[in-house]
Amino acid sequence: MLxxxxxxxxxxxxxxxxLALVYALPNLYPEDPALxxxxxxxxxxxxxxRARLEQSFIxxxxxxxxxxxxxxxxxxxxxxxxxxxxxxxxxxxxxGINFITALNLAPATPDWLSAIGAxxxxxxLDLRGGxxxxxxxxMKAALDKNVNDMVQTFRADLREDKIRxxxxxxxxxxxxxxxxxxxxxxxxxxxxxxxxxxxxxxxSQGSDDLTLLVGISEIRLKEIREYxxxxxxxxxxxxxxxxxxxxxxxxxxxxxxxxxQLPGVQDTAQAKEILGxxxxxEFRLVDEEGDLAAALEGRVPPNAELYYTRxxxxxxxxxxxxxxxxxxxxxxxxxxxxxxxxxxxxxxAKGGNMLSAATxxxxxxxxxxxxxxxxxxxxxxxxxxPILIKQQEVINDATIQAxxxxxxxxxxxxxxxxxxxxxxxxxxxxxxxxxQIIEERTIGPSLGKENIELGVTAIQWGMVAxxxxxxxxxxxxxxxxxxxxxANLVLIVGVMSMIPGATLTLPGMAGIVLTVGMAxxxxxxxxxxxxxxxxxxxxxxxxxxxxxxxxxxxxxxxxITTLLVALILFGIGTGPVKGFAVTxxxxxxxxIFTAVxxxxxxxxxxxxxxxxxxxxx
Amino acid sequence: xxxxxxxxxxxxMRLKWPAMVLSTLLILGSFVSFFTKGINWGLxxxxxxxxxxxxxxxxxxxxxxQTLTAAGYGDAVVQLFGTSRDVLIRIPLRxxxxxxxxGDSIVSVLNSQQAEPVTxxxxxxxxxxxxxxxxxxxxxxxxxxxxxxxxxxxxxxxWRLSVGAVMALxxxxxxTMGLFSVLQLEFDLTVxxxxxxxxxxxINDTIVVxxxxxxxxxxxxxxxxxDTINDAITSTLNRTVVTSLTTVLVLVVxxxxxxxxxxxFATALLFGIAIGTYSxxxxxxxxxxxxxxxxxxxxxxxxxxxEGENTDALL
Numbered sequence: 001m002l003x004x005x006x007x008x009x010x011x012x013x014x015x016x017x018x019l020a021l022v023y024a025l026p027n028l029y030p031e032d033p034a035l036x037x038x039x040x041x042x043x044x045x046x047x048x049x050r051a052r053l054e055q056s057f058i059x060x061x062x063x064x065x066x067x068x069x070x071x072x073x074x075x076x077x078x079x080x081x082x083x084x085x086x087x088x089x090x091x092x093x094x095x096g097i098n099f100i101t102a103l104n105l106a107p108a109t110p111d112w113l114s115a116i117g118a119x120x121x122x123x124x125l126d127l128r129g130g131x132x133x134x135x136x137x138x139m140k141a142a143l144d145k146n147v148n149d150m151v152q153t154f155r156a157d158l159r160e161d162k163i164r165x166x167x168x169x170x171x172x173x174x175x176x177x178x179x180x181x182x183x184x185x186x187x188x189x190x191x192x193x194x195x196x197x198x199x200x201x202x203x204s205q206g207s208d209d210l211t212l213l214v215g216i217s218e219i220r221l222k223e224i225r226e227y228x229x230x231x232x233x234x235x236x237x238x239x240x241x242x243x244x245x246x247x248x249x250x251x252x253x254x255x256x257x258x259x260x261q262l263p264g265v266q267d268t269a270q271a272k273e274i275l276g277x278x279x280x281x282e283f284r285l286v287d288e289e290g291d292l293a294a295a296l297e298g299r300v301p302p303n304a305e306l307y308y309t310r311x312x313x314x315x316x317x318x319x320x321x322x323x324x325x326x327x328x329x330x331x332x333x334x335x336x337x338x339x340x341x342x343x344x345x346x347x348x349a350k351g352g353n354m355l356s357a358a359t360x361x362x363x364x365x366x367x368x369x370x371x372x373x374x375x376x377x378x379x380x381x382x383x384x385x386p387i388l389i390k391q392q393e394v395i396n397d398a399t400i401q402a403x404x405x406x407x408x409x410x411x412x413x414x415x416x417x418x419x420x421x422x423x424x425x426x427x428x429x430x431x432x433x434x435x436q437i438i439e440e441r442t443i444g445p446s447l448g449k450e451n452i453e454l455g456v457t458a459i460q461w462g463m464v465a466x467x468x469x470x471x472x473x474x475x476x477x478x479x480x481x482x483x484x485x486x487a488n489l490v491l492i493v494g495v496m497s498m499i500p501g502a503t504l505t506l507p508g509m510a511g512i513v514l515t516v517g518m519a520x521x522x523x524x525x526x527x528x529x530x531x532x533x534x535x536x537x538x539x540x541x542x543x544x545x546x547x548x549x550x551x552x553x554x555x556x557x558x559x560i561t562t563l564l565v566a567l568i569l570f571g572i573g574t575g576p577v578k579g580f581a582v583t584x585x586x587x588x589x590x591x592i593f594t595a596v597x598x599x600x601x602x603x604x605x606x607x608x609x610x611x612x613x614x615x616x617x
Numbered sequence: 618x619x620x621x622x623x624x625x626x627x628x629x630m631r632l633k634w635p636a637m638v639l640s641t642l643l644i645l646g647s648f649v650s651f652f653t654k655g656i657n658w659g660l661x662x663x664x665x666x667x668x669x670x671x672x673x674x675x676x677x678x679x680x681x682x683q684t685l686t687a688a689g690y691g692d693a694v695v696q697l698f699g700t701s702r703d704v705l706i707r708i709p710l711r712x713x714x715x716x717x718x719x720g721d722s723i724v725s726v727l728n729s730q731q732a733e734p735v736t737x738x739x740x741x742x743x744x745x746x747x748x749x750x751x752x753x754x755x756x757x758x759x760x761x762x763x764x765x766x767x768x769x770x771x772x773x774x775x776w777r778l779s780v781g782a783v784m785a786l787x788x789x790x791x792x793t794m795g796l797f798s799v800l801q802l803e804f805d806l807t808v809x810x811x812x813x814x815x816x817x818x819x820i821n822d823t824i825v826v827x828x829x830x831x832x833x834x835x836x837x838x839x840x841x842x843x844d845t846i847n848d849a850i851t852s853t854l855n856r857t858v859v860t861s862l863t864t865v866l867v868l869v870v871x872x873x874x875x876x877x878x879x880x881x882f883a884t885a886l887l888f889g890i891a892i893g894t895y896s897x898x899x900x901x902x903x904x905x906x907x908x909x910x911x912x913x914x915x916x917x918x919x920x921x922x923x924e925g926e927n928t929d930a931l932l
Contacts (some may be wrong), residue, residue: 126878134747268740269721333722340712372792422693438744442720446671447738454876469863507807510879513871514814514886517864518821521856524863525825531619557773558824563816564765571809572758584814 002541003608012076013601017487020494026109026120027493032065032077033084034106036246037091039072049099050074053091060090077106082425103264104246121233121496124505124579125441127455129448130263133235134439137256142228142433143175143221149329150177150214152349154194161193166210176215178206187212188493206610225255227330228433233258235428236435239274258435268442281325284354286366286397289318307370309394317368319393322358325429327351333419341419342411345426352406359404369410371425395425455509462513463489464522474527476616480602481523484594488519491590492583502586505579515587522559522595526551527617540612548600555592563588620858626851629787629898630843630906636899637907640788645911647795656798659805659881660707660741662755664748666719667704670727670735675701687725699877703738710745755809759790762816774827775914781905783825785896789819793889804879811885818886819893822857824902829853830902834915842911846902861894 011067037053039045047069053076054067065077071178076091078084084103091101105128107120107133125132125278154168154177166180181187190212191203192450200220204213216224233252240248240260249261265271287304295306295316304316347355359367372392398410413419443451470478492512496502530547538546569581607615660667678695681704687695691709706723720740728734743751752805763783770779790812797804800904829849837845872883 001622005834026866136744136746270656272718272721328862340928437742439747440720440740440742442737442740444671444736444738446736447669451876451878454874454879458867458871458875458879462870465866466863469866473859506878507810507882510807510871510875510882513867513875514864518818518860520863521821521860524856524859527860528853532852554825554828557828558821561766561769561816561820561824564769565762565813568762568765569756571753573750577806580814584817605873 003546003604005604005608010601010605013598017490019442019601020491022113022116022494023118023497024490024494026107026118027370027497029110029120031105031110031120032079033081034078034104035074035076035087036083036090036102037074037076037095037099038102043067045072045074045099045388049095056090056094057087060086061072062087062090069289075104075106077108086609087294093359096223100241102246105264119497121493122446122503123452124503124508125448126443126506127260127448127452127504127509128263129260129443129445131265131268132439132441133260133262133272133275133437134253135232135260135275136438137229137232137258138436139225139228139256139435144170144172145433146216146224147172147175147177149348150216154179154214154350156353157193157197158190161189162195163189165190171213174215175221176213179212179214180206181212184209189461204227229258230258231427232433232435234424236260236275236426236446238424243410254433257438262366264445267439272437281371281426282321282370282372283323283326284317284319284321284368284370285362286368287316287318288366292316307368307394308333309397312528315368315394315397317370322367323347323351323355325426327354328429331423331426333416335416335422336409336411340411341413341416342409343413343419343423343426344407344409347406347408349406355404359400359402363400363402366397366399368394369422369426371395371429396422450507451506455506455513458513459509459516462516466516470520470523474617476606477523477527477530480599480606481520481527481595483602484523484591484599485516485519487598488587488590488594489516491594495586495590496583499582502582503579504583507577508579508583511580511587515584515591519587519594520589522551522555522591523599525554526599527594530615534615534617540615541606541609544608545617546605548596552596555596559588559592619855621854623851623854626844626848627854628843629847629850630903633899633903633906637903640896640900643795644791647791647798650795650798654801655799655803656794657801658752659803659808660743660748661806662748662752662804664710664743664745666708666723666743667725667739667741668708668720669698669726669738669740670704670706671738672702672704672735673733674732676704678704680730681706684726684730685723690723693723693881694789700741703877725750728919751806758809758813759816762813763787766816766820768826770824774831775910777905777910777914778830778901779868780908781901781903782820782827784904785823785901786816786819788896788900789815789889789893792892793885796888797885802884805881807882808885811882812889815820815886815889815893818890819897822860822893823897824857825900826850826853826897827905830905831915834912842906845912848908850898850902857894857897861890864890 037045037049050067050069053074054064057064057067057076061236062083063079064083065079066073067076069075076087078087088101088103091099095101109119113119142530151168151170155165158165158168158179163186164182165186166182167178169178169180171178180419181188181190187210193203194214195203200217202215204215204216205211206213229252233250236258237250240250240262245262245265247263249259253259260275262271287301290301290304291299292314295304296314301316303319305319307315307317309315327347328345328348329348333342333343334342336342370392371394372390396410396413410422413422463485463595467482470481470485472478474481489512492515496504526547529544529551533543533546534540563585566581566585570578570585635736644752655829674771676697678697679797682693682695683812685691691713691831692709695705696705697703710721724735724737724740763786767779767783793812793815794804796802797808802808826849829852833845833849837848837886840848859911867888868887871879871888875883
């Protein structure tokens, strides 16, 4: 008999729908205004912190829904945004600047749903409010610095090998160094000497026989670019954590760009200030003769300053700075020959000379690395923004074992993690290629909320319009198509919630509305086909069977081309357009599924495999 | 219910030459408009700064303009956006000021003149290089989409139909952009997305008609090419109209309820879908016909034909 389906197929489709429904459910629960409280360097959040916070909220008469400790952070939920903002003040005053309080919207997903990994759709910045920055790294600056370093290094190297040169000049436009020598023998000797020290150098002849052009290999060029980009990303990540944003995004884009998205941040001026602030690094000798106890009481020796290490240990450092971070060209964590963690540091030629001179008479003494950064404090300045506080801390102090030069190592580090951390901070304090904001998009919270409401209303009324039309036009079959349409919406929302990378944006919502309009297309094709078959005098069962079969090829062909367009959109689009492409693509796939598989089952169930005189179509 | 019911196929192809002339004229008109009026590129493509602020009371635009001019932003364009309380301020790219902090400065200038502080609804800044790139990427996307479709349709159907389909898409995109140029509507990223969606929608429509043309060629043995195409278009007409209607329904909803940010998107698609429906009937099929499509082109190659007949019998 035609048009009958095995029972398992019903269970399969119902199962899929149920799965999508369950994963779509978290979107129905509203989000709680919440605070994320985490510790910065050196501090830690524990249950005692949690208890203190909870008590302080009670004292300030703020009703918190819950205050829990999760993944080393305290998450406090509130009933309203007012409570949330008030609570932030209270928390800031209680904890001070060693803790970060971030405003957040915490999904109120019930436990049984979170237990199976269900969570609401991620909302784009245009729906939840926040800032989006696109930053470009000035690669030219990184390359120029490298060329200038090469010039200094070459001069030193040639002098060391007693090769007389006329001049060593940077050629910044072509990222190379021009070395002029006096004799042909010197040219050969210079090339050999420089090549022996650095295999990545590329030599070519200049305007005359006595000029040598020294460039760097493509590989090294790429390394420098990657390094500049990575360094900037690391620094921005650290800074973003300081701003106190829940779920920030810092991502590289292309060869020299960085995307930063800070949901919920409204004060862009402050965010820019923090992202743009320069961190720096200083190496100083530890003043071991000074009286630390006296200094702690306020009597600091005239030639020294009082610093603290990350774990709060006080140290007296000499005022004289041995070296600043701008001379660092690289810092990597590694293991020494006894596989103990260490950090190896590379300096430029000038820095090498400075450190060499400074450490000549300091062997056996201790050298401290001081990391200096600016971060917003709790005080508010005249312009309404928090005043930036200069924060200095000793990130490492180690005994100088020998006279240090351009390459040196810091050993005696406790763990590989700590070594990695130190290397990151050393790099962050080094001079890097400057970055520039080339695109900014800020969406206020009210606009975000409005956009969601507009989108939801549009989807609702669009649905209603199509549902009514279909019932009028196709009668009972219209009802079947409407079931498919509703199932389609559930599937889209379910799939969007399941895919971790999918983000719902305003154009994405427009995409859903459009899909609602277009999703009926597959059913329209099928139903028109069935009508035609009936008009040609076929039996009801034949008409249903052929209607579905013949329409399928058309549906497949037409939707594959649309899918092609969606994929291209996704491939080249940015932000909101990408969001549109995602919903469009998901919508196409789910609408094929609901029309071809879903409505077929319903139609077969109602009319299939039995004697039916006419179809209500 | 049924919108159209025809016992005889309508003679669509009778109007193919008038339609070709009309379409050619419209395309030429669009190009004239591109060259004379140009396209009103939005911030996404030109670069610059856009600030949308909300006032507590209905905004006094002349006062806002005055404030901005006094502060040195005489080139700012100030207009209402959506409601009388929302004001959109556009500032073109300038080299003399730091663009990345411009938005914040404007807001503080406005606040200094205002009893109640304005609420910042959005600030967008796009650098010159980014705008240029977006334009190039958008053009590239359209080109890649058209080529992809050309290849797919050639593979699945026949080159004449493929050329017809791509010409129809070109027609739809040009006319929609032409509308934006003639009316000087702002062409931003969402409009670009709409045009790409339109390519998807329009090709969908065209393929449905083509599918039917192929089928009609195989089914109707002793009919002229014109009549075969007429038969195919007539039998898909109901579907074409119903789908366009449901899509237009939701787009009208989107236009009126989707908010000001989505306006351009809805406008482009509403117009594009009307044009796209016309073009899949007239442009795509007419061009394939004029290029000389015949029954032989549509029949499966001989060895496959047997298979085809078998399948037919089964069905």
